[in-house]
Amino acid sequence: MPNILVIEDDDIMLKAIRNILNKDGFNVVTAKDGKEAFEMLETAEYDIVITDLMMPYANGLEVVSRLRNDSNKRNVGIIVVSSVGNEETITEAFRLGADDYLKKPIMAGELLIRIRKLLAYKTSKALFVTKRK
């Protein structure tokens, strides 16, 4: 069962995403801000991290940046879910290493499809790397 870390400071959105993902068979862990997320990332491994951008202590871009600069967690799939829709922020998120970007309000079905696609891509990439070795 894939492990997903959801980082979101809005209680309602956090619970809603957790419920939707649980219903689809994902193992979901939640964090309310960047600081809590960093602690969780230290203690466990996740297949995908879904993060908001505007959060207290450490924002979503910092989470993306730290994950991509950590050699052990570089391959974690990152999906940014945010209400920020300006071009600079979206391009900055992708530049730092986010795999996908969803603007709120989101469609639950779309989120699930994107997660599955990202998981499939990560798996095939890992297989390709193993075969090459």
Add this chain to the structure above:
Amino acid sequence: MWSDLVDLLFQAYERFSLLPLFIEIALVFIVIAIILTISAYASILFRRYKAYVHAKRIAFLSPKIEDLITEQVLLNENLDKDMPIESFEFDKAALDNKIYKKPEVRQILIDTLIRYRKNFRGEVGELLRKLYIDMVLQEDSYKKLKSMAWETKIKALVELTQMDIPIADVTLLPLTNSRNPTLRAAARNAYIQLSKNEPFKFFDIATEPILPWDQLEMFKIITTSKDIAIPNFARWVSYSTNKSIVSFCLKLIAHYDQQNAIPTVVGLLETKDHYFRANAINCLGKLTAESAEPRLVSMYNSQPIICQIEILKAMGRIASGKYLEFLKHEFLYSFNFEIQMNAARSIIKHNTQTSRAMLNELVETTNEDNRIIIKHCQNPLIKY
């Protein structure tokens, strides 16, 4: 007991009446101050207590409401099937729970549904709307719309707009012309979002102005709303007597590049209001109305600075190349720094072989001050 109290008050009054006048006045002020302080503290304490009780109630009810939404909407089994939203059925027993009959609980339910709607669209968003309708919560919002308090009316407008529930023109249109600017802005925004066929109908009856900040907000709503019917804004430019509506329409004409509005906008160049005329020139520039160029140049000398600057900007945007000499002349012989800068920018904006040659010639032949202006205008980081 009462007679003792009356005696005491009578004695106090007798003593009070014997005091010198300035002491009497001082005593009256002291008593009034004490009464006001006590009532202020009492009011603060009462409000805090009310807020505390409300917060406690929300903390108690929120999990129940969230569970209801989770079960009925997020985890609704029918979401996986390809069913139209209208045919979805909620668990009647859950919806008919007595707790949801109380007005304050219904308000918390509405607020929670709106928070969810802000985060979800698509099927989940539509199902949230259906839950709102099936629980007849729109009636609560409609009731609030009839309130005397403008804050309550705004709350109702936001709720109905968020839930995409239509409001009758007879109720909403008068609010778009309210004397209260906050209510007016909220009603206008609601009208644009809810009226699918004629979202700008309120322009016809608007006598109150659209304030600059409201224009920004409205512009954002118009340009980001889906399925909004965009009319020909020239119609309000021709006949509206509300200057802020005309000014706003000019911005919308430029944004939607409504080329057929050019003759109407040109007609506005006759207006006596300088600021208005500057808006019209700005619009013509953004529409790159080449046909208006000769008219702009011919009126240039009789215009105030604000309009002259807009004319120069418009010529840079149109960039037909026919008036490069005119721009060069303004750059070299004007005594106004703003005029010189805009003339230089408009020459640069042409970006043709002729304009580049003209710039090179200017850099070589002109004085040091002008060279600095050209260099400044050539900086791509400075927005035009």
